[in-house]
Amino acid sequence: MDQRITEPDHFSPVSLYGEFTLTSNRKVRYAVSLTERDLIVQRLTSTPVGRNKVVLSLKDCVGCRAYRGDDNADPAAYLAVYLYPLKRRWMSSGVSRQRVEHCFRLAALQDPRANLEEAEKWARAVRERSARQQNRDEVSMNKLSRPCRMMLLVNPQSGKGQALTLYNNHIQRMLNEAGIQHTLVITERQNHARELVREADLSQWDALVIMSGDGLLFEVINGLLERPDWEEAIQIPLGILPGGSGNALAASIHHYSGHQRYLCFEEEKQDTYAAVNTSSPDMP
Numbered sequence: 001m002d003q004r005i006t007e008p009d010h011f012s013p014v015s016l017y018g019e020f021t022l023t024s025n026r027k028v029r030y031a032v033s034l035t036e037r038d039l040i041v042q043r044l045t046s047t048p049v050g051r052n053k054v055v056l057s058l059k060d061c062v063g064c065r066a067y068r069g070d071d072n073a074d075p076a077a078y079l080a081v082y083l084y085p086l087k088r089r090w091m092s093s094g095v096s097r098q099r100v101e102h103c104f105r106l107a108a109l110q111d112p113r114a115n116l117e118e119a120e121k122w123a124r125a126v127r128e129r130s131a132r133q134q135n136r137d138e139v140s141m142n143k144l145s146r147p148c149r150m151m152l153l154v155n156p157q158s159g160k161g162q163a164l165t166l167y168n169n170h171i172q173r174m175l176n177e178a179g180i181q182h183t184l185v186i187t188e189r190q191n192h193a194r195e196l197v198r199e200a201d202l203s204q205w206d207a208l209v210i211m212s213g214d215g216l217l218f219e220v221i222n223g224l225l226e227r228p229d230w231e232e233a234i235q236i237p238l239g240i241l242p243g244g245s246g247n248a249l250a251a252s253i254h255h256y257s258g259h260q261r262y263l264c265f266e267e268e269k270q271d272t273y274a275a276v277n278t279s280s281p282d283m284p
Ligand SMILES: Nc1ncnc2c1ncn2[C@@H]1O[C@H](COP(=O)(O)OP(=O)(O)OP(=O)(O)O)[C@@H](O)[C@H]1O
Pocket: 155, 156, 157, 158, 159, 160, 187, 188, 189, 190, 191, 192, 212, 213, 214, 215, 216, 217, 219, 243, 244, 245, 246, 247, 248
């Protein structure tokens, strides 16, 4: 029986469809449908449709990756989707963004290359749609090219000295999953960032991001303004990831941007699915 979800979801037609099983229980299949706005995961059972349907908004998706497993004898390919949906915080009425990974296994064919090609097609389609969904809301995102190349400056001494730990434990993975190439610069002393930015070939970078307190951002701005091409240099997108003690500037920017949401690094969930059969009717 053809169980494809063909009705439009929120008036958005399905462009890619596949059937998956949980890794732990390959008897339970999941229908996965990609629309312009969502990735819809639906357990295929005889129970009413709505009860088993999970709609993952592509606005929450930061990245997607296709890859082969470690076992060369296994022809399967994998599709990992990384999302940061808003979730209620533990023991609190507030919400924050928390990481969720959905990993699908594609093993419809015996040819490992064909499975990988299928997974890559899905990954491209998810990436394109999530970028479109996010650009629709975030005007500033249009200024950044994708894939983006970023210089990330981390002050290991800022705050309680936790900036580098935050980078190692969270930020590095987030950037990799979002497909953002970055060069890490660990500042060694006062004015290191200022001198570096003053002399750097800025054409290599789409953005400069500092992970520190206010002090390092001021150094970077001063370094940009000291360049002979300062009028052009100061146009480069600047970002700040709070790593200091007060983080007053980061908090103000966050507040005035209108975003009442932030990331929570404490809780994580990994949902793992396995694909046993996939098809793709209408890939544009
Ligand atoms: N490796 C380093 N060792 C010592 N000082 C550094 C180093 N790297 C950068 N700095 C200097 O530390 C200064 C203070 O850093 P920053 O403002 O980022 O942290 P903070 O003062 O702890 O944070 P906050 O402003 O939130 O209180 C910066 O102006 C910078 O010149």
